[in-house]
Amino acid sequence: MQSLRLRAIIALAVVLLGLAFMLPSLPGVKDSSLGKILPGKGVSLGLDLKGGIHLTLGVDMKTAMDNSLARLGDDLKASAREQEVYILRPTVLDESQIEVTLIKGEQKDTFESVIKDSTPFGIEQSTPLEGDKIKYILSVSPKYRSEIEKLTMEQAIKTIRNRIDQFGVAEPDIRKQQDNRIQVQLPGLQDPERAIKIIGQTAHLEFKMVDDSADLKKAQQGILAPGRELSSLLHRQANGSYTESPIVLKKDAVLTGEYVSDAQVRLDQWNTPYVSLTFNARGGKIFTDLTADNVNKRMAIVLDGKVYSAPVIRERISGGSASITGNFTREEARDLAVVLRAGSLPAPVTILEQRSVGPSLGQESIDNGVMSAMVGMALVLAFMVIYYGFSGMVADIVLILNIMLIMGGLAAFGATLTLPGIAGIILTIGMAVDANVIIYERIREELRRGLSASQSVAEGYGRATLTILDANVTTVIAAIILYQFGTGPVRGFAVTLTLGIITSMFTAIFVSRILFDLYLKNRSDNAKLSI
């Protein structure tokens, strides 16, 4: 038997530590002078309690792959041209292959060395065609592919983080998940619709020349000259909806959003907002040359495949800036500026899962949770005192300590409290007295057998402790598995349940024993025990 004093000191130290971590969670303590000297910031609340949005985004990796293969194909074409080797437009076959045709067969060796030296491609297959052409199927290695995937994910996360930062949300949580997914958590947001629009927009900005000589009717039937594409020009109506009209563009973008260094909302002379773009040095030069070469032609400003405007270039535009007009509302213009400043996503993202909770429901959940915890606790406390008398009071004291330790533990480990987490605590209130009940019933049995109070207490604790320990193992196993497989709120439940079981064993077995020993210390052997 360890010395009573030592055990009391250990218990007191643990309880004080728990108290120090728990107190900042209480309203009023955190900001007071006491809150400043206490460790930790109190328990952090989950999105279901403080309100906010939880999003799971899926990155369209196939498009990302196709895009980067197309880019590599263009690079290959350019590198070949430097050696005066000409190839036909490279086309992407599937996620890791492209097809190119070499025009002059005799340049085979030069072309193949270009492929080898300046691209990540390997030659999969080459077939001679009639007219001295050679068709090549090129592919990238799986390692290169996974490299691209990794970069795509990183860039997507960076872009989303940039956008959220610009949008101004406190403590966003953005993390990569398996299967090309990104999880975004935005606490306490008032306008989920807008946030999602800003996060989810690809914002792929391109400038393309308009082919006004093309026949629109034929184009709509699918007859297009090579290197041309059919797109739609948006017209915003007074009620905010859009109508579309067909427009034929030259496929190759002359300039893209990559060269944009800044985007701001401005107002024109009729007070209609528009987005003013500033190019970086290289983009500015390209834009100046482009406008100089194409005076009196139309240039389309394409965002995510839709043409927002297609103004006629009146003169050479120097100074490195352009504007996007489209009868935007002020808010739309501001959001567009945000996404353009933050850069485009490397691939389209889709929202696979969304859970948003309004702040009022969150508060309601907290109030309900606290209310049911209070009432449940009061009932259990009363029940224990009525049933076990003095010993019931001991059980009540350790139960209160237990709840305090759970809260302190949550704060100390930086765990998040969710609504199911609160349910876990409430469940613990009911289950924690189990340890006391087992011990007390055993003590009663020993008393009935005629043992003295202190003997019965010793016997009761001694026999019941092992039973309590391993009866709880199964619940802990279930909780650990829940934690492993669960998501967000369910994890919170697993955490509070596990923590509750551990702290309840400490308080019910260790602390309550100390209280009994203190009570019985100076009493005679035949003292009565109220149990």
Next chain:
Amino acid sequence: MGLQIIKPDTKIDFVGLRKIAFIVSAILILCGLGSLLIKGGPKYGIDFAGGMIVQVKIDKATDAASVKEAVKEVNLPGLVVQSIGLEGDHEYLIRTSSSDITSEEVRAKINKALTDNLGASFEIQRLEMVGPKVGADLRSQALEALFYAVLLIAVYISGRFEQRWTAAAVMAAALGGCVYGLGLLDLDMGWLILAALFITVGLCWYLKLNYALGAVAALIHDVLITVGLFSIMNKEFDLTIIAALLTLVGYSLNDTIIVFDRIRENVIARQGKMPFGQIINLSVNQTLSRTIMTSGTTLLVVLCLYIMGGSVIHDFALALLIGITVGTYSSIFVASPILYGFGPSELKAAEEED
């Protein structure tokens, strides 16, 4: 001594009541299974089936039908509107199945439809959208969790109850082997869990792990009845219900362990001096007070959670309420009689000699 619900000399013949208990259990299980069969399996919530729910709180009294009428024009697939929470809350859940419409479009449209048609102010409190792919992922994750829980707990209790860790190791190896083999067949996770359960029961029986057999049978009993009652009540299964079921697994075993421990203790203390049936009766009676006290306090708090916890947590609390009640019943009336039925042969033999 304070109050005593159960008098110390209580002698209820639980083993004698086993036939009635088995009939009650069988009826409950069959009703649940019947409901599951008729309804074509459990009713999945959006977590598992995919789809969308929008929870609105309306300022004045109305009913689900008028809310449904108000949002009808939005043309949502599989539209269901139900009233949730307590009477005076005026909270409604608008549910739709998966579709191509984005969640934000739905939010905007519902907002507009309610503003136009309801003539009361309201608030969209919660919106959850789960895509079909994520739904399928969550479903397999939940099943995987249940599966590993069954696996780990089966191994733990087979070793734990009879201190036969060699048998437990055999159990673990056999279970692992069978599951690996079945896994190669690319079976659905649900079938895998069923298979694992049957293998567990079979192995317990074969290895004569009688205590473990009783515990596992009680566990399956509790979960089956809870799932069945949920199906009869037309409640949906979502992630939190799975959490509740796993908690029940832990709780049910906890209860059974306490009773079985006492049985073992009494078997050792009264080696051969008392028939096994009487030992079981004695042990269940000795622990009855504890069983009822603990279930009582736990049910008390869960009832508080059910009544006052709010709409979001309502079904979770209900699952716990049912499960804990059934779990308490099973540790008294199901687990121990099964142990008696399959009981340690040497003890039964001793009994027959009496």
